[in-house]
Amino acid sequence: MTPLRFALPARILHWLMAVLILAMLLIGAGMVSTTSSRYPELLAWHRPIGIAILLLALVRLTVRLTRRPPPLPADLPAIQVAAAKGSHYLLYALMIGMPLIGWAMQSAGGYPVTLPRPDPAGWRLRKHGGLDVTPIVGGYPRTTKRNTAANRAYEPDRTGELTMQFHGPGRPKLS
Amino acid sequence: MSSPTLLRFALIGAILAGVALVFAWVGGFLTPARLSGGAVADVMQAANGKVYPGFRRAHAKGLCVAGHFEANGAATGISRATLFPKGSVPVIGRFSTGGGDPMSADGRPVFHALGLRFALPHGEEWRMAIDHTPIFIVSNPADFIALQRASVPDPKTGKPDPAKMQAFVASHPETAAFLTYMKTAPLPSSFANGSYYSINAFRFVDVQGQSQAVRWQFEPETPFAALDPATLDKQPRDFLFDDLLTRIGKGPLRWHMIVVVANPGDRTDNATIRWTGPHRQIDAGTLVLDHATTEERGDCRDFNYDPMILPKGVEASDDPLLPLRSAAYSASFRRRAIEGPRPDAITNAQMKGGAK
Numbered sequence: 001m002t003p004l005r006f007a008l009p010a011r012i013l014h015w016l017m018a019v020l021i022l023a024m025l026l027i028g029a030g031m032v033s034t035t036s037s038r039y040p041e042l043l044a045w046h047r048p049i050g051i052a053i054l055l056l057a058l059v060r061l062t063v064r065l066t067r068r069p070p071p072l073p074a075d076l077p078a079i080q081v082a083a084a085k086g087s088h089y090l091l092y093a094l095m096i097g098m099p100l101i102g103w104a105m106q107s108a109g110g111y112p113v114t115l116p117r118p119d120p121a122g123w124r125l126r127k128h129g130g131l132d133v134t135p136i137v138g139g140y141p142r143t144t145k146r147n148t149a150a151n152r153a154y155e156p157d158r159t160g161e162l163t164m165q166f167h168g169p170g171r172p173k174l175s
Numbered sequence: 176m177s178s179p180t181l182l183r184f185a186l187i188g189a190i191l192a193g194v195a196l197v198f199a200w201v202g203g204f205l206t207p208a209r210l211s212g213g214a215v216a217d218v219m220q221a222a223n224g225k226v227y228p229g230f231r232r233a234h235a236k237g238l239c240v241a242g243h244f245e246a247n248g249a250a251t252g253i254s255r256a257t258l259f260p261k262g263s264v265p266v267i268g269r270f271s272t273g274g275g276d277p278m279s280a281d282g283r284p285v286f287h288a289l290g291l292r293f294a295l296p297h298g299e300e301w302r303m304a305i306d307h308t309p310i311f312i313v314s315n316p317a318d319f320i321a322l323q324r325a326s327v328p329d330p331k332t333g334k335p336d337p338a339k340m341q342a343f344v345a346s347h348p349e350t351a352a353f354l355t356y357m358k359t360a361p362l363p364s365s366f367a368n369g370s371y372y373s374i375n376a377f378r379f380v381d382v383q384g385q386s387q388a389v390r391w392q393f394e395p396e397t398p399f400a401a402l403d404p405a406t407l408d409k410q411p412r413d414f415l416f417d418d419l420l421t422r423i424g425k426g427p428l429r430w431h432m433i434v435v436v437a438n439p440g441d442r443t444d445n446a447t448i449r450w451t452g453p454h455r456q457i458d459a460g461t462l463v464l465d466h467a468t469t470e471e472r473g474d475c476r477d478f479n480y481d482p483m484i485l486p487k488g489v490e491a492s493d494d495p496l497l498p499l500r501s502a503a504y505s506a507s508f509r510r511r512a513i514e515g516p517r518p519d520a521i522t523n524a525q526m527k528g529g530a531k
Contacts, residue, residue: 026201033203035210035316035502040483040491043501108512109479110292112300 007067013060017053017095024049047106054099061092210316212502216510218323219503223275224333228514230277232507234288237271238416238521239473242427242464244293250434250459253387254379256488257295259459265294266462269475270366270419277519281415282407285362289371289393290480291462302484304500305371305393307363311446312353316499322350349447361401366419367428368397375482375500376443376492379434388437388492390450393430393462397422416521420467427465431458443492471522479508 006014027049031042072081203209219232227235248261258264272279273286287307295301313319325339344351363369371393380386411417422428436455442448470476483491483501491497518526 026197029198029202032213032506033201033209033211035212035215035499037493037495037498039212039498039502105509108477109508110477111479112298112484 003068003070006069007063009063010060010067010069013056013063017056017060020049020053020056021095024053047102050099050102053095054103057092057095057099060095064092210320210499212504212506215316215320215323215499215503216506218320218327219275219507221327222323222335224328227275227277229511229517230275230519231271231511232503233275234271234273234290235275235277236279236281236416236519236521237269237290237470237475238419239468239470239475240268240270240419240423240464241466241474242266242268242462244432244460244462246460247458250379250432250457253381253389253434253436253457254488255382256301256379256486257297257299258293258301258486259488264296266464267292267294267474267478268464269470269473269478269480270416272415279520280410280412282410285402285407286357287363287366287369287371287415289366290475290478292475292478292480293486295486299486300484301486301489302478302480302482303373304480304482304504306374307369307371308353308356308360308374309370309372309392310353310356310449311374311496312350313347313496314349314445314447315495318347318350319496319499322347349445353447361399362404364400364402365397365422366415367422368395368399370394371430373482375446375494375497376437376441377485378443378490378492380488380490386490388441388443389434390437391432391434391459394433396429396431396461413521413524423464423467427463429464430462432460432462433457434459444494446494446496469519469522469525470516471518476516477512479504481505 024046027042027046031039031046034042072084076084199205203211216232220226223232231237242265243263244258244266245263246259246261248259250256250259269290271288271290272281273288289303289305291301291303291305293301293303313322322343325343326335328334329336344354373391376388376390378386379389434457435450436457437443437450438452438454441450467473481501481504483497485491
């Protein structure tokens with residue numbers, strides 16, 4: 001049976017993410033335009049919202065694949081059908097791709113990024129020794145040898161909050 | 176077209192124009208005076224006379240070091256930062272001279288700096304970019320840009336216009352004071368025997384959430400010796416870096432982290448003003464550097480020593496130079512990451528030495 005409207009989770013995700021993505025675009029544009037005290041403030045918002053968009057995009061993808069959306073109007077011209085479908089794919093690619101690019105930039109610079117508690121998702125991730133997306137996103141073109149001393153310091157957090165290991169592939173140990 | 180259709184198009188156009196306007200406003204296109212990190216990197220490139228691709232826009236010439244910090248526990252009362260409880264954390268760092276030319280001779284420019292990255296427990300980090308002068312040359316972003324503009328080389332002579340520099344210094348007594356300091360204060364003869372200062376004020380926050388303003392400095396165990404300015408030009412190109420490699424090859428170098436707690440009335444928003452008179456000082460522990468190698472082989476090059484990367488228990492003060500440094504370092508980092516790293520003067524010299 002063909003649904004007449006989008007499923008409730010899809011509608012909630014749509015509007016929530018619309019607000020977040022628009023905010024993110026404005027925060028990003030503002031962030032790179034200033035050296036005032038707004039810069040660290042905007043940067044502090046940019047990172048967690050980026051990760052939130054990534055996680056929500058993955059939930060959204062699951063919802064999209066499991067809950068059928070209503071069909072496009074039957075009388076829609078073929079070119080508009082192609083545009084609707086194409087932009088749909090592009091939107092999903094960007095919602096997942098853009099946060100990963102941002103994450104890769106953090107990874108390349110070895111920037112520490114921590115998520116605030118409470119963070120139930122973190123408990124599961126911590127058990128598996130932290131979350132490291134470097135293999136997924138490829139990291140930046142740095143050498144692949146490891147700095148053991150520096151990496152030891154990136155042991156996953158066992159006492160407080162989830163630490164996402166945003167560090168890059170590491171550099172050779174100093175000799 | 177019928178008028179309702181026109182009205183719809185007008186509405187769509189108005190919404191798009193509104194969004195574009197908000198973007199232009201947020202992005203600073205309506206306020207050309209607003210200073211971005213990229214604009215700071217631009218003016219540094221201009222002052223350098225050219226772009227050195229793959230290198231930092233300032234402090235381009237450097238050497239990697241590594242070691243650890245041995246905290247003695249004395250600073251735990253004023254900050255809950257995980258650097259301070261008795262124990263040891265790994266440190267990497269980068270000694271550098273000022274200026275944007277990675278092939279410059281160590282004699283000039285003679286500004287020494289140290290970038291540090293403390294890898295703290297729980298994935299936290301504390302990064303510092305500390306200099307051998309207790310004060311900075313300007314107090315705010317606008318002056319920093321104006322000073323850099325005054326030192327942009329004249330295309331005809333290849334040198335900055337002295338009149339522009341004089342005009343800037345004449346209207347900025349704090350810059351005059353800094354230049355006097357650079358001329359009169361003895362310069363350390365080595366990276367190893369100099370003190371390194373936090374430049375900006377920060378705030379330490381204790382476990383109760385009480386916060387107070389601090390500065391800090393790393394004071395060397397190696398006895399101070401002054402560089403003879405008269406011999407500067409006769410020294411080999413990499414003499415400061417060669418000296419550091421030799422010294423660390425012989426044994427670890429040590430500095431004490433001395434935290435200086437602000438007195439009531441001390442300015443925290445102006446890095447050109449020294450805190451004078453007696454201050455409470457806390458020796459928080461010892462920085463031990465026992466490895467040194469070139470940027471090419473070391474682990475320090477691909478980090479941005481952004482002084483606003485701080486652990487819990489340490490916060491930025493109201494010094495406007497701090498966000499300036501953070502945004503500008505980030506712009507410089509993005510540029511050199513895109514350009515890709517290249518071997519610097521010391522790497523080339525070491526490779527040549529190895530081939531002999």
